[in-house]
Amino acid sequence: MSVLVDRDTRLVVTGLTGREGTFHGLNNRRYGTEVVAGVTPGKAGQDVEGIPIFDTVHDAVEQAGANTAMVFVPPRFAADSILEAADAGVQTIVAITEGIPAHDMLRVYTHLRRGTTRLIGPNCPGVLSPGKANVGIIPASFFSEGNVGIVSRSGTLTYQIGYEIAQRGFGNSSIVGIGGDPIVGSDFIDVISLFQADDETELIVMCGEIGGDAEERTADFVADNVTKPVVGYIAGFTAPPGKTMGHAGAIVSGSKGTAAAKAQALEAKGVRVGRTPTEVAAIAVEILGGVRT
Amino acid sequence: MDLLEYQGKQLFARHGVPVPDGAPASSVEEAVQRARELGFPCVVKAQVQIGGRGKAGGIKVANSVEEAEEHARAILGMDIRGHTVHEVWIERASDIAAEYYASIVFDRSAKAPLLMLSTRGGMDIEAVAEEDPAAIARLHVDPLLGFQDFHARRLCFAAGVDADVVRPVGALLARLYDAFVAEEAMLVEVNPLIVTGERDVVALDAKVTLDGNALFRHPDNAKLRDPAGDDPQERMAKERGLTYVKLDGDVGILGNGAGLVMSTLDVVAQAGGRPANFLDAGGGSKAEAIVDAVEVILSDAKVKAVLFNIFGGITRCDEVARGLIEAFAQVKPTVPFVVRLNGTNEEEGRALLAEADLPNVTVEATMDGAAERVVELAA
Numbered sequence: 039m040s041v042l043v044d045r046d047t048r049l050v051v052t053g054l055t056g057r058e059g060t061f062h063g064l065n066n067r068r069y070g071t072e073v074v075a076g077v078t079p080g081k082a083g084q085d086v087e088g089i090p091i092f093d094t095v096h097d098a099v100e101q102a103g104a105n106t107a108m109v110f111v112p113p114r115f116a117a118d119s120i121l122e123a124a125d126a127g128v129q130t131i132v133a134i135t136e137g138i139p140a141h142d143m144l145r146v147y148t149h150l151r152r153g154t155t156r157l158i159g160p161n162c163p164g165v166l167s168p169g170k171a172n173v174g175i176i177p178a179s180f181f182s183e184g185n186v187g188i189v190s191r192s193g194t195l196t197y198q199i200g201y202e203i204a205q206r207g208f209g210n211s212s213i214v215g216i217g218g219d220p221i222v223g224s225d226f227i228d229v230i231s232l233f234q235a236d237d238e239t240e241l242i243v244m245c246g247e248i249g250g251d252a253e254e255r256t257a258d259f260v261a262d263n264v265t266k267p268v269v270g271y272i273a274g275f276t277a278p279p280g281k282t283m284g285h286a287g288a289i290v291s292g293s294k295g296t297a298a299a300k301a302q303a304l305e306a307k308g309v310r311v312g313r314t315p316t317e318v319a320a321i322a323v324e325i326l327g328g329v330r331t
Numbered sequence: 332m333d334l335l336e337y338q339g340k341q342l343f344a345r346h347g348v349p350v351p352d353g354a355p356a357s358s359v360e361e362a363v364q365r366a367r368e369l370g371f372p373c374v375v376k377a378q379v380q381i382g383g384r385g386k387a388g389g390i391k392v393a394n395s396v397e398e399a400e401e402h403a404r405a406i407l408g409m410d411i412r413g414h415t416v417h418e419v420w421i422e423r424a425s426d427i428a429a430e431y432y433a434s435i436v437f438d439r440s441a442k443a444p445l446l447m448l449s450t451r452g453g454m455d456i457e458a459v460a461e462e463d464p465a466a467i468a469r470l471h472v473d474p475l476l477g478f479q480d481f482h483a484r485r486l487c488f489a490a491g492v493d494a495d496v497v498r499p500v501g502a503l504l505a506r507l508y509d510a511f512v513a514e515e516a517m518l519v520e521v522n523p524l525i526v527t528g529e530r531d532v533v534a535l536d537a538k539v540t541l542d543g544n545a546l547f548r549h550p551d552n553a554k555l556r557d558p559a560g561d562d563p564q565e566r567m568a569k570e571r572g573l574t575y576v577k578l579d580g581d582v583g584i585l586g587n588g589a590g591l592v593m594s595t596l597d598v599v600a601q602a603g604g605r606p607a608n609f610l611d612a613g614g615g616s617k618a619e620a621i622v623d624a625v626e627v628i629l630s631d632a633k634v635k636a637v638l639f640n641i642f643g644g645i646t647r648c649d650e651v652a653r654g655l656i657e658a659f660a661q662v663k664p665t666v667p668f669v670v671r672l673n674g675t676n677e678e679e680g681r682a683l684l685a686e687a688d689l690p691n692v693t694v695e696a697t698m699d700g701a702a703e704r705v706v707e708l709a710a
Binding site for chain 1: 598599646
């Protein structure tokens with residue numbers, strides 16, 4: 039097994055006819071993902087290397103059986119595209135688009151939470167379940183099937199940590215980039231719950247970074263609900279205190295959002311935190327019983 | 332994007348949030364003229380995007396033309412914690428009977444707007460939040476429902492607002508929420524929100540952060556950007572589409588992806604070095620972006636060695652290598668470089684570097700090894 043995307047994934051790509059959409063949509067298909075449709079309003083009847091284009095996501099669901107959507111449209115159209123996919127009955131939406139206005143996402147998030155659609159992202163690298171499906175822009179060639187689940191707010195850092203683990207002989211059940219925007223569809227807790235329920239996942243790596251209090255809340259959740267080992271990493275120990283959001287930012291969470299505070303919160307709940315990507319990989323491998331050759 | 336106080340007040344005024352009469356000025360003569368028009372007493376307020384203006388002497392009351400001139404002369408050009416004052420805001424002085432605090436912020440945890448109201452406004456609201464959290468009334472608003480009258484009543488009664496101003500405070504909160512939504516703000520904060528001797532409710536300060544991603548829908552707001560507020564190197568980087576933050580150290584850093592760059596800073600610090608900057612060349616970095624990045628990093632004279640830490644996903648390592656070779660041809664750096672390339676086309680990238688045999692460039696295989704090496708070279 040794996041989480042979110044697998045061999046049953048039937049993907050529709052909104053924005054497939056755009057430059058980035060074409061490049062990554064075809065890349066995902068080459069990996070083995072079942073890419074069944076693209077959506078570009080006004081271009082129904084055309085195709086991208088054999089992938090049929092529809093005017094609406096509803097048509098892609100009805101006529102091509104899409105059950106997962108990848109959103110690749112420009113930021114000003116992305117919120118609408120996510121809502122359209124949800125309205126068409128798509129169950130998993132992966133939004134890659136960077137730069138979606140936060141108030142758009144506020145409305146989208148609030149609406150989706152009332153239904154059953156799951157949103158990953160936006161501003162994320164997507165989801166890779168090695169050997170099964172790749173939905174997004176994660177460079178799949180570095181990763182193989184295995185038992186480590188990775189969830190991360192950052193793209194390249196995820197690759198770095200995944201790569202270090204891969205070099206020690208371990209593969210991944212799934213790698214999930216949840217995105218770094220103020221409002222993302224799924225947070226650490228949502229994805230860790232999926233990994234906890236996934237048979238294949240034996241160990242969970244979470245990569246956080248400074249800002250917000252998602253890591254602190256996750257620490258509490260892990261202590262109460264997760265039986266599998268969790269290894270953490272927090273980027274930004276030496277980051278300068280950024281431009282603060284007035285005083286209100288600090289008042290909201292009661293946490294300064296610093297890397298040290300986050301690492302401390304996780305360690306207090308029994309999550310081991312590596313201080314470098316290399317150390318994260320070393321801890322993960324130690325828990326899994328040593329390097330595999 | 333953070334607005335200056337007066338820009339925030341002008342934005343508030345557009346949405347019916349009461350603010351004192353005032354006008355901006357960027358010269359002493361202009362300030363005196365504005366003060367004459369407004370009448371005395373008036374307040375001369377430094378316009379910089381940093382707190383603690385009052386303590387730094389950036390806010391002064393003037394009772395006459397002479398005082399207005401004296402204060403404007405002292406404040407314009409003043410340095411407040413690294414920010415030079417280019418503009419002042421001249422405002423009619425207010426008769427303050429009570430100081431409240433009000434704000435609306437994006438609550439990332441609840442994923443909803445959070446409204447806060449307190450009767451203990453004024454200087455140090457953060458201390459109030461720490462010592463007596465109950466003194467700040469808090470309430471989330473469903474963004475699909477919007478702000479309702481009952482929200483206003485609940486906040487006012489929970490905060491213990493004086494009974495006679497519950498209605499005007501509630502009305503101000505409703506307009507503040509309108510402004511928050513209509514202008515697509517990430518934060519609106521009023522500290523203090525005052526009750527005057529005549530029992531009027533007025534926003535005496537305005538802190539507004541707008542969502543940079545939504546500026547395409549707000550062309551007028553997009554013009555409010557204040558490039559003078561940026562560090563010159565940060566401005567140069569921004570013009571070239573790079574994310575650059577200047578730090579105090581001497582190890583120049585370039586990476587791709589914010590998380591990996593932050594992690595690189597950490598690893599360099601753990602190896603005993605001090606990063607000179609944060610520079611994210613972004614996803615899919617092309618050779619020209621690398622040339623620009625090298626120029627920006629080396630424009631900081633303190634840099635003694637530079638670390639390139641790339642994990643190629645969309646970014647191709649051969650493009651990065653080409654960019655570095657091009658940068659050496661154009662910029663001719665005199666400080667040593669350490670390069671670590673992993674990911675897409677890493678072998679091609681390393682082969683290009685080996686072939687070019689650039690002076691003073693060391694290629695390292697791992698992130699930790701590269702960090703140790705660059706720290707040695709900077710020592």
